[in-house]
Amino acid sequence: MYDKSNQQIDKLATFSDTPAPSVTRILYTDNDVAARSFIRELMESAQLTVREDAIGNIFGRWQGSEPSQAVVASGSHTDAIPYAGKYDGVVGVVGAVEAIKALRRAGFQPKRSLEAIMFTSEEPTRFGLSCIGSRVLAGDPRVAVSLANAVDEDNITFTLAANRAGYDEAGDNLQSVAVGNETYAAFVELHIEQGPLLEEQGVSIGIVTAIAGPASLGVEFAGGGGHAGAVLMHLRNDAGLAAAELALAVERHVLESGSQDTVGTTGMVKLYPGAINSIPRNAQLGIDIRDIDGSRRDAVVERVRATAHEIAARRGVVLQNFTVVNQDPPAQSTDFVIEAVKEASEELGLGHKMMISRAYHDSLFMARIAPTAMIFIPCYRGYSHRPDEHATLEDMANGVRVLALALSKLSSN
C-alpha cells in the first residue's frame, strides 16, 4: 500500500474514544460518525459514486462498461472494540478504495462495476450483535427481531442510536438495506490475518477457504447478595462465583472437543453491585465459542448450557438468562474467487497459502449472497484487538496489489 494509505490509516486512528496507540470506535458514536465522513470523502476523492443505506453501510462504485451486470465488490469495517488497534477492518476498507484507484491509474476499464464497501458495526461491542451491516445486507432472517430488541448498556435502542447518528430510517426502513442474490458477482475482503502463521512462515498472502462460525452467548446468574462480612459462607449464593465456574467450564468444554479449531472465550464478566464489601448478587457473562465445524461448536454450546444449569442448582443461584445471541454457520469460500486471488498472487510473484479464518468477518455474511473469498496479510505476532496490532507498509501494499489484480480478473468475467 502507498504512503498515502498509511496516512489515511493513521488519520482514521485519531477518531478514537481512547488515547493512542489504542483505538476505540463504537457504532454510532461521534468518532464512528467522524470515521464515516472520512470514508465517504475518501471514496469521493477516488471519483466513486457514493451511496449510504439506512443503517450506514457505505458503498463507493466505479461504474463498469456493462452496468447491468452483477457487481464485483471489496470491503470491510472501520469500527473498533475498546482499546483495539488501527488495522483490523480498516486495511480492508482503505485497501478496497486504493485497489480501485490503482486500477484506474493503470488505465483499466472494468466490464462489471467495481464497488468498495464500508460495513456498519462488524464488532458486537455496542449491541451484542456482530456484523450488523453485512448481516442486514445479506437478508439474515432473524436480524430484524434482534435489532428491534437490542439495547446498549445505557438502555439506548439500536434505532434511537442510529437516529442520533443521522440514520433516520434505520428503524422503519431496515428491509431496504437487504440486497438480493443477484447483486454481487463476487466479493473479496482484504484483512490482516489476526493470527501468527503468515508472519512465522514468511508468506505474503493468505487465501481464506473457510471462515469459522461464531456463537455468542449472554448469561446471567442472580443470587442473594448481601454484606461481605455479615453473611456466613454456608448461607451464601454468590452469583460471581457461579460466573467464575462457568468461565472455567467454557475453557474445559472447548478443550474436551479434541480439535484445535474449537475456541471459546469469556470476554465479558460484570458483577453487581461490584463493591469489594458486597457479595455479588448478579453476574453477567458474554461468551464466544467458534469452530469451522458448526455441529462440533454447537455441541460445546449445549455442554456450556448444561453446566450453567448444574452450577446454578448447586450454588442456589438463579440462571436468569442463557441466550444464544447468534449461532452463525461457518462459511466456505467459492472456488472461482479463490482461483482469481491465487492467480493474482502468482502473477505478482508473491508467496501464498490456503488457510482458514478463525476470526469471523463481514465475508461470513457476504458469502450467503455472493461468491466470496478473503485475502489475508501478515500482522505482527498475530496480535489483533490490541493497541500494538501492526501490519507493515510492504505487506499492506502486497495485499492491495493482489486485491486489485483479482478484482480486475473478476470484473472482466
Next chain:
Amino acid sequence: MYDKSNQQIDKLATFSDTPAPSVTRILYTDNDVAARSFIRELMESAQLTVREDAIGNIFGRWQGSEPSQAVVASGSHTDAIPYAGKYDGVVGVVGAVEAIKALRRAGFQPKRSLEAIMFTSEEPTRFGLSCIGSRVLAGDPRVAVSLANAVDEDNITFTLAANRAGYDEAGDNLQSVAVGNETYAAFVELHIEQGPLLEEQGVSIGIVTAIAGPASLGVEFAGGGGHAGAVLMHLRNDAGLAAAELALAVERHVLESGSQDTVGTTGMVKLYPGAINSIPRNAQLGIDIRDIDGSRRDAVVERVRATAHEIAARRGVVLQNFTVVNQDPPAQSTDFVIEAVKEASEELGLGHKMMISRAYHDSLFMARIAPTAMIFIPCYRGYSHRPDEHATLEDMANGVRVLALALSKLSSN
C-alpha cells in the same frame, strides 16, 4: 425511633445516584455533599454545636456540666455503596442525634459532654480504603500514605476529590483530624445487625463484644489478550480465567480454615478490554477476607497470595499486583461500655444478646482511642447492602432508647 426520624431516613435516601428503593451515595459526590448539609442542619436543629474537620467528619456536641472531661460519643456513617439500602450507617447517625434530643426532652443534664458523629466514608467504594473518617480520627499510622496514593477509577486523587467537595485542607492538614486517647470517655455505635440472628431469635438488642477485622486485597493479572477467534487455546494466557480461578480459590481457602467465623468475598472483578470477542488481557479483583481471629484471617490471606502466584505461573500470566490494601486487627469492646448498654436494655425491659460483629464499622477504629461498644437492632432477613435492606420503626425506636439511656449512664461517670 419516632416518626420524625423515619422521615429523616427517608429524606436522606433521596440523596442517591441510583433510583429508589436503592441508595448509592459515594464519598464527596454531590449527593454525599447534600447528605452532609442535611446532617449538619439536623444537628443544628437539635441545638448541638456543630464542627466539621478537614476531611468532613461532622460532630454535634451538647456541652456537659463538666466540659473539660472526656466526651461520650455516638455515631456512624451516611455513605452507601452502589445499589445499597437506606438503613446501614444512617440509623446510627440519625439515631445518635435522636438519642441526645430525647435526653434533652427528658430534662437530663449531662456531666460529660455528649457528641453525635457522622464519619466520612466508612465504605471503601471510591478509594478502596474503608473507614477513612474514623481511621484518620483514630490516628492510624498508615492512613496518610494510603490517602496520598489513593485515586478513584477516574484517576482523581483523594485530595482533589475532597477539595472539590469543599474540604480545602484535606491534603495539607490531614494530621489536624486525629484526636488523642484522652478525647473520648466512651463511644457507642447504633447499627442494624446486617445478619439474621436477632430477627430469627426475636431479640430486640444485640450488644457487640468484638468486631471482625477485615483484610482487603487488590489483585491484578496481565496476559496476552488477543482475538477471541484467532488465538488457539494452547497459545492463550487469559487473565480473566486466572481471575476466575482466584475467586474460587478465595472461597476454598476460607472454607479450609474450618471456622464459620472466617468469610471471604470477591466482590469486584474487572476485565479489560471487556469485549465479547476479545481474550481478557487484564483482570483486576477486589477481595475481602475477615475473621474475629486475626491470625487465622492472615493465614487465609497468605494462602490466597500463594495461590495467585501458582495460577499466574501455570497460566503464563503476570501477577502484576497483589496489594494488601488494609489488614486491620479485630477489635474487642470494653466491659464498662458493654455493661452500660446491658443495664439500659434490662431497665427498658428489652431482650438482649451478646454477639460479635462480622461486618466492620467505624467502631473498629474508635476502639483504638476510646472504650467502645455497639448496639445492634434486627433487620429484615439480615439483608444489608441491598435495596430491600429494612429495619422496623419499633426496632429503631428500641435501639435509640437503649442508646439514650446508655449515653446518660456513661456521661454521668
